[in-house]
Amino acid sequence: MFPSPNATVLIVPGLRDHVVRHWQTLLHADLLAARQKVATVPPLDHDKLSCAARLVALDKALLAIDGPVLLVCHSAGVMIAVHWARQRYPGMPQDKVIGALLATPADLETPLPAGYPDRVSLESGGWLPIPREPLPFPTILAASRNDPLASYERAAGMARDWGSELVDLGKVGHLNPAAGFGPWPGATNLLARLQRRH
Template identity: 40%
Template sequence: MPTILTVPGYQNSGPGHWQSLWEASLGGVKRVEMSSWEHPVKAAWVEALDEAIADCQEPPILVGHSLGCLAIVHWAEGHDREIRGALLAAPSDVERPDALAVLRPFGPIPRLRLAFPAIVAASSDDPFLSPARARILAADWGARFVDLGPCGHLNQASGHGPWPRGEALLSDLR
């Protein structure tokens, strides 16, 4: 079974976040640790992801949330290690006029077709990504798009601790 690498977003994923719960309950799930969760630096995040991928015995599955999704796509733009697939949950649109200044350096968002299977799972009422933009990014990345309906930013603040639907999407990539 491939290693699953979780790539949290800005400010990391707390203990009750679905990524943390997966790390505790599913086998072979490891978090990619970033040098700074509060002051993300794109190059450092991409390098940390590359090192984590290089440490895997076989091609991993990447599971990004929010800004972590963009770290994955930026990594894909400049690296060619083999990846089994990626679940990109609630990507953050850092190109929005109201995006936090600390996140803007992750733009421009790469608009390349990913070299591995990917699923973009997005909410219809995510405050950080419009449904139309989510569909455009999924199409640009060659990813399957999954409309999750109204469920916020897929984080604890929007009521997501366990995320069974996400586990089903992860199974699709396994």
Template identity: 40%
Template sequence: MTRYLVVPGRGVPSPDHWSRDWVRDCPTYRWAPEPPGPPYVAAERVAALHAAIGAASAPAILVAHSAGCLTVAVWASQHVGPVHAALLVTPPYVDPNRIPGPHETVDGFVDHVPREPLPFRSILVASRNDPSATFEQFEAYARDWGSELFDAGAVGHLDSKTGFGPWPDGQRLVRSLTRPA
């Protein structure tokens, strides 16, 4: 049986966020980490994701939003595990040439965002008007990670602030990941 691990972004998803609906309404979906919330510390998030992936031998589909996509990329560069695929929703762009100061992380996320192909199938959901990344930056992530690119249109950061509650397109994309590519 496939497991679905929802990897949150930096903050606590609002009560009407699509990811909360999915975890609440589907018994095969669970948070990684549990419970989600600030502060975002990359090493802790990667460790929590690794523990969740390793908790069972059944394959997992990762559903990541925002900084959670960076967590997935870092995890994949450091670990292996039973991951079948990932849905990467509006990852924030981090300039690969930016060098953080001695006591900071890049944009509060991670010191380095891996730009190598992910070892599993992935779909990257891109927005035409996201404040955290341009469409071209989404395209660069998709190319570097070997992800299929899904143009969601002008959907902002695809969160509650931009009007996304249930998000049926996302559910269709997850279902597409359960089938062979």
């Protein structure tokens, strides 16, 4: 089930930006094939660890879209959306973002596995602390029971603080190609649920 075509789905990737076999990349193609309006926040050429630069990129992508938007965020993309909501949403038309799917948020406040930015880099990049205020639009947070980047308990706490509906995905790792995803068919159903809530 796809969301109503009157809304544009805007993909907000994490720090690794665009990965060919990632579910967000595949979702973009599926939505295009279904004649759904869809866009993706483009990758950064510079300042890749700057939260402020990521917020500007999200702002630009939103301003280029006419009509309501559903955000689809993964990993650090969730944190981009949450920081954006706190810092920049007040200056945006209040009916612009009508909901957000927040999939397997990266818990940037706890030590991340090797190959990910360390706490000093995240602090200097403006990512910390994680905002905990309720989000100003409907959200669904989809959490994994064995995510190496966030425990289920921490993700559930974020959902509670943000006022998000919590969806338990079971043991799906970080919901990325390294965990065996690939397509994530459940994303479109959650998006349709979000739009019905709006």
